[in-house]
Each structure stands twice: as structure tokens, then as C-alpha cells.
Amino acid sequence: MAPTKADYAKINIACKELNLDKHQLISDRYGLQSSTLLNRRQLADLYAHFRRLGWKVKRKKSTSSPKYDDPQKRKIVALWITLGQAGVVRNKSDWALQAYVKRMTGVANLKWCDGEDCDRLIESLKKWGKREDADVEE
Secondary structure, X not given: OOOOHHHHHHHHHHHHHOOOXXXXXXXXXXXXXXXXXXXXXXXXXXXXXXXXXXOOOOOOOOOOOOOOOOHHHHHHHHHHHHHHHOOOOOOOOHHHHHHHHHHHHOOOOHHHOOHHHHHHHHHHHHHHXXXXXXXXXX
């Protein structure tokens, strides 16, 4: 199986960050003219070589919630963040919010909730905050 586009991108990024000549490395190490000719075993060996040289894959970390145009949905996200900062919500991630939405409304994602579902969510988050003495606005 040939390397994927993501593999080619990782090879290019690693070579750039380690200041290596990709074509020279592939030629010297595997006797090949191009990284497109690498097999999976050679690709795994190349990644191991990069790691030995100190390269680490940098993962993109999602820190923000999806943006909502609806004021009710923005209010729900704001309440969720407030409860998270107060220590009431253990997992502040968007994934955890979506799980809460599903549990409370039966709808799998906040973006699909209607006004009635949003009202129910806002009230339940406010009540949860009050029970835990969190400072949530009315």
C-alpha cells in the first residue's frame, strides 16, 4: 500500500523542521528516487528515523467551540463555559456539551436543536449552576 497524502505531508514537514534534504534522505536510506515509492514498512522506518532525530508530530488542538448564530445556542455555550470555569462541569469540551445536549433533549447536536430544546437546555444549565453555587446569570 502506497503512502497517503497525509504521509507525504508529514515527510515534508519533518524534513523541513529537521533541515534535511528529503530526496537525498530517501535516496541514501532506501535507494529510491521518490517518497512515492516507499512501502509501509519503509515509511514506518522513516518515521522512526525522524523520531530518533527529535521530531514530534504536532497535533492540531481544537480549543474553540463551533460558532452559533442563534443567541440561544450562544447562551448555552456561554453557560457551559461558565460552569466549566466554576468547576461544575468536569469536561469542558464541545464533545461533552454535545453529549449533555443529547442526554437532555434526545437531539444529537446542539446545532439541530429548536427553540424549545434550547429553552430546556438553558434552564437546566442555570438550575445546575444554582445547585452547585456557581455564578450563572439569570
